[in-house]
Amino acid sequence: MNTPASTTEPVVDTEFARRWLETATAAVTREADRLTELDSPIGDADHGANMRRGFTAARDAVAKEPPDTPGRLLVRVGRELISTVGGASGPLYGTLLRRTGKALGEAATATPEQLGDALRAGVDAVAQLGGAAPGDKTMLDALVPATEALAFALDAGAGLAEALAAARSAADEGAAATVPMLARKGRASYLGERSVGHQDPGATSAALLVAALASAAGAATGDAR
Amino acid sequence: MSAPAGRVGVVLVSHSAEVAASVADLARKLAAGGAAADVAPAGGTPDGGTGTSSALITEAVRAVDSGAGVAVLADLGSAVLTVKALLEDGELPEGTRLLDAPFVEGAVAAVVTASAGADLDAVAAAAREAYDYRKV
Numbered sequence A: 001m002n003t004p005a006s007t008t009e010p011v012v013d014t015e016f017a018r019r020w021l022e023t024a025t026a027a028v029t030r031e032a033d034r035l036t037e038l039d040s041p042i043g044d045a046d047h048g049a050n051m052r053r054g055f056t057a058a059r060d061a062v063a064k065e066p067p068d069t070p071g072r073l074l075v076r077v078g079r080e081l082i083s084t085v086g087g088a089s090g091p092l093y094g095t096l097l098r099r100t101g102k103a104l105g106e107a108a109t110a111t112p113e114q115l116g117d118a119l120r121a122g123v124d125a126v127a128q129l130g131g132a133a134p135g136d137k138t139m140l141d142a143l144v145p146a147t148e149a150l151a152f153a154l155d156a157g158a159g160l161a162e163a164l165a166a167a168r169s170a171a172d173e174g175a176a177a178t179v180p181m182l183a184r185k186g187r188a189s190y191l192g193e194r195s196v197g198h199q200d201p202g203a204t205s206a207a208l209l210v211a212a213l214a215s216a217a218g219a220a221t222g223d224a225r
Numbered sequence B: 001m002s003a004p005a006g007r008v009g010v011v012l013v014s015h016s017a018e019v020a021a022s023v024a025d026l027a028r029k030l031a032a033g034g035a036a037a038d039v040a041p042a043g044g045t046p047d048g049g050t051g052t053s054s055a056l057i058t059e060a061v062r063a064v065d066s067g068a069g070v071a072v073l074a075d076l077g078s079a080v081l082t083v084k085a086l087l088e089d090g091e092l093p094e095g096t097r098l099l100d101a102p103f104v105e106g107a108v109a110a111v112v113t114a115s116a117g118a119d120l121d122a123v124a125a126a127a128r129e130a131y132d133y134r135k136v
Helices: A004-008 A014-030 A032-042 A047-064 A070-084 A089-104 A112-130 A140-155 A160-176 A187-195 A201-221 B017-030 B054-064 B077-088 B103-115 B120-132
Strands: B009-014 B039-043 B070-074 B096-098
Touching (some): A014 A201, A032 A187, A047 A070, A047 A201, A112 A160, B009 B103, B039 B054, B054 B070, B054 B077, B077 B096, B103 B120
Parallel strands (some): B009 B039
16 A cells, blocks of 8 residues: 555654654753743743643653553544643644544644644634734744645645645744834733734644644654654 | 523632632622522632642532533633533533623622523623623
């Protein structure tokens, strides 16, 4: 069944989801101080610690009771984030991953298009939960461009690794683009004009999670970025 | 499904354990005159920190659930989002509803109404109406 091309492309399976979780946990742990620093002027200075606690708990839960499909793994991570984070990033990221995992269903593997559609469903659920839209200076400013870039690249015939690399660039650019924005959601919104000039911590952590997705795909093709 | 029994329960979710407990106490006192409805605070994190705990929320909802429904009020950001996420996840008993209401005024209205034996719709409406009391 495998064509020569498909053997070099990463497959979205449980192992892929596990690589993503490992890389994401390492990234939020490594960047925890920077996330908290970003959260100090406009938030309550706990984003890095919250993300590290949530992802560490999720990684431990998955290690203890390994889920057997990528969808179940993401649902498990989402539930763990909701129950351990304690700040708004818990229910928001928890919903993102839970909904993405549910959209992947029970299958052992997903096509790149199915992954793109599932992520879109997850991002839509976050937008609905938080009542936010791109431009509000939130995680959506990284997530929405990332899912759009992913879909666009796949439509244009890119493989998964290449399409996720495009998603990573879009998420990074989206996070950087939050600097001049006025916050309209969460605690930062109380600051009004004073929220301008700071990169949004949520968009920054979202970009880390998208980068981890790109790494999970890259690792399978030997692209060790 | 069994018929509704008992009174509507009320859960108060705040970033602060003290705020949740104090507002629960205030609402109970203002509802005095008969048997008050069950009110449970779910404030802060389990280790006493500032934030929201899904475990404390779930525990509080179960504690006041007598089958007639549970009205949940939340203060800010993660408190609201966590309750919504738990509801969407089906982690809270059937008949649990997040009320769209100001925290203190809504809590008083909800507890007074629930104590009078009203159903969940009436409790939600009373709490929602607290938004209409203009102060200036």
